[in-house]
Amino acid sequence: MTKKIKNIIVLTLVLAIIAIIFTGCSKETGSVKDEGIKTSLDKIKDSGKIVLGTSPDYPPYEFHKEINGKDNIVGFDIAIAEEIAKDLGVKLEIKSMEFGGLLADLKTSKVDFVLAGMTPDAERAKEVDFSNIYYNAEHGLVINKKDIDKYKEIADLKGKNIGVQKGAIQEDIAKEQIESPQIKALGKVSNLMLELSTGKIDAVVVEQPVAQAYVKNNDALHATDIVFKDEDGGSAVAVRKENEELLEAINKTIERLMKENKIEEFVINANEMMDNE
Missing domain, CATH: 3.40.190.10 (Periplasmic binding protein-like II)
Structure with missing residues (x-):
């Protein structure tokens, strides 16, 4: 047997061993993946x-x-x-x-x-x-009760100080559907309603069930009939x-x-x- 043939045989055996090792690892990994990794x-x-x-x-x-x-x-x-x-x-x-x-x-x-x-x-x-x-739920508008005759439609809100919950969809709705709003975004709706009650903002955009909830508990507030479009919804x-x-x-x-x-x-x-x- 020539040296060249011996080298070929040795190389073949080495490759076969490597293939067996990798096949075993692959099966073991698959087993771990299938049985050991939890969702x-x-x-x-x-x-x-x-x-x-x-x-x-x-x-x-x-x-x-x-x-x-x-x-x-x-x-x-x-x-x-x-x-x-x-x-x-x-x-x-x-x-x-x-x-x-x-x-x-x-x-x-x-x-x-x-x-x-x-x-x-x-x-x-x-x-x-x-x-x-x-x-x-549709999105509505809460105002101070003293301003009932002031805000009848979305156009009346042009340039006004509008409160929205920070990071909520109402922030985009107010920016897109009210002309030149002065947006005040706070983390809590309760703080927005307090700002509204004390006259620091003119209105708050919230979902209508939320508007009704706050109006029930605060005689100074009023939920208008104004409704905002919400394509995401x-x-x-x-x-x-x-x-x-x-x-x-x-x-x-x-x-x-x-x-x-x-x-x-x-x-x-x-x-x-x-x-x-």
């Missing part, structure tokens, strides 16, 4: 809890209420979140924060999902994934990108609740809780 949904179920991020200053979606001497975060968003947790077989943990920080905390895994009357517009959809729409649940399993589970809960007419029931219950304050 976010798996981790939630293993932990026994799911963490909700919300901004509880947006009644009837989410708000604070004292029950039996203890402060609680309630609202129809919270009722939906409780149903999601129940269907997953885990407990619900609520983390309160300003609206503008919700998606940042979601993306950094400080919360598992967000329910906060959030509209799934194109910009937000670049950062996170959204569930199916669970509720549709509706509220949805936000989850981190590529959390398909969790998103699918949330959509199943939403579908069930809509079929059972539970969401409208939750809206009514939330409004009744506000009436009883």
Whole structure:
């Protein structure tokens, strides 16, 4: 046998061994990937809890209420979140924060999902994934009661000081549909209503159920008949990108609740809780 043939045989054996090693590694890796890597949904179920991020200053979606001497975060968003947790077989943990920080905390895994009357517009959809729409509401305008005769249509708001929740869809709506507005964006709707009550701003753009909620509890405020167009429309649940399993589970809960007419029931219950304050 020549030296050249021996070298060929040795090289062939080496390549065969390398192929076997890589095949084994590949199978092992596939096994680890298939059986060892857990999804976010798996981790939630293993932990026994799911963490909700919300901004509880947006009644009837989410708000604070004292029950039996203890402060609680309630609202129809919270009722939906409780149903999601129940269907997953885990407990619900609520983390309160300003609206503008919700998606940042979601993306950094400080919360598992967000329910906060959030509209799934194109910009937000670049950062996170959204569930199916669970509720549709029109956007309205709250003014000081003394200005009832002053603001009858959107054109009357030209150049006025308009309050909006920072980071919310109403900020874009006000900029696009009101001529030359002076926008004041604050983190909490409650602070906007305080500014409105004290005459520091002229009006606040919010969803109509929220407008009605604040007007009920403040005689100085008035919800107008002015309605703003919203092509994106509706509220949805936000989850981190590529959390398909969790998103699918949330959509199943939403579908069930809509079929059972539970969401409208939750809206009514939330409004009744506000009436009883």
